[in-house]
Amino acid sequence: MSNQPFQQRKIIHVDMDCFYAAVEMRDNPELRDKAIAVGGSADRRGVIATCNYKAREFGVRSAMATARALRLCPDLVLVKGRMSVYQEVSRQIRAVFAEYTDKIEPLSLDEAYLDVSECPQFQGSATLIAKDIRRRILEEIGLTASAGIAPVKFLAKVASDLNKPNGQAVIPPAKVAEFVETLPLRKIPGVGKVTAAKLADLGMHTCADAQARSLEELVAHFGKFGGALYERCRGIDKRSVQASRTRKSIGVETTFASDLAGVVDAKQHFDRLLEQLEGRYQRCGNPVIARIGVKLKFEDFQQTTMEQKHAAIDAELLWSLLEGAWERGEGKAVRLIGLQVGLDKPGSAKQLDLGL
Ligand SMILES: [Mg+2]
Known part of the structure; x- marks a missing residue:
């Protein structure tokens, strides 16, 4: 050590x-000069997993709806993925x-x-x-x-x-301090669209802007992530490379531009997250699932998770867990929804994690 x-x-x-597009071009030379996208089926509501650089010239991007990609690039060749x-x-x-x-x-x-x-x-x-x-x-x-x-x-x-x-x-x-000065905050992994917009509203665009704010201020606006932000904008990252860690969970989440008042408002976000979760699960190589669950963050930044032993990604069960977690807020609006699958062996017999 x-x-x-x-x-x-x-x-x-x-x-x-x-990656996926590059593998397809490697294995099928006919595709090399064409704009290609992997994963999106044209007939139903599909999204593209990856596309090559030729397709990117037309504005096609990962996670884009196939229908939109085909409008941008009518000659786009859709290739079925080979996971x-x-x-x-x-x-x-x-x-x-x-x-x-x-x-x-x-x-x-x-x-x-x-x-x-x-x-x-x-x-x-x-x-x-x-x-x-x-x-x-x-x-x-x-x-x-x-x-x-x-x-x-x-x-x-x-x-x-x-x-x-x-x-x-x-x-x-020796160049870290100089590099982060001008680094846009949205380039920091973990700063998504919503956080970037909120940072911009607060007048913060680059790491130098964030360096001028106190830890207390960043935490007040961004909760726990504010602490990470305080470090990242100075080029600090204490996480080590986790070699032996076997992945314990796979999760996706989204923070809303404006908080959601009721669980009915969450349906379409839920559907999109579910699709993302399935995609990510597949990209991780379809490991054995022990539990599935949901995470909510309320308007006051309180967080709750609810999960249940289950061996597959089950839309109905996840939705009922979401409803259950939502009730714990007792009327509070929700700012973030996450869906996750647990991969480790279930340690105890308890079915629900009721920790708020
Ligand atoms: Mg890549």
Whole structure:
């Protein structure tokens, strides 16, 4: 074990370039010059999982409704996803990572954090290690990857986007302070559209803007996330790469632009979240489900979760849990809904987690 302080680790975030679409183009040369999208069925209400760069030129994006994507790009070729192939390719990519470090934290099939602080190769140069990993993925697996290198996790993730596709960027420890100065807050992982809009309303656009606010002020506006924000805007991220962690849950959530008064208002959000949850569950490789549940955050930032033992993602059960959790608010409006599946073995016999 190293005793380096958390701020001086060498973290690489590797992110495959439009992964599913890239696998399809690799395996079917006829698709290479076409705009393609994976996952969206044209006939029913489908959404696109990934598209290639040619499709992106038309404005097509991940998670876009297929119908809209086809309006933007009428020649878009829809390709049925092959999840088992993506899972196998993902295993091959992780085998490459494992030759450099055993501290690998996958975020999804096509994305992972690597802590290479103790990797002896290339005299410990994380930049050269990242280059070599990308070279091997290209030569051995036939796909391009992008990478970000930084002393902390979230900056490595921000950096992997800077020279995408097929590129990499480094934020060395001495440059962190300067880099975050001008970094837009919406680029921080975890800052979604709603939070970004709220930050903008409060006059905060860049990390420098947020640095000027006190911890108390950020917590007052954003609850627990305010604490993370206080650190991130200074380039601080104390999370280590969680190598041995087996994933305990898969969840999706959404914060509303304006709070929802009643559970009937939640139906369409619920349907969309359910679809997202199913997608994410699949991308995690369909692991065995132990429990399913819901999370609500009320207008006063109080949070409640309700879950039940169940072996599948069950829309009806999730909706009834949502109704039950909603009642706990006793009339309070709801600002966030989350849906989740628990993957660990159920530890106790209790059916409902009643912790408010
Ligand atoms: Mg990716």
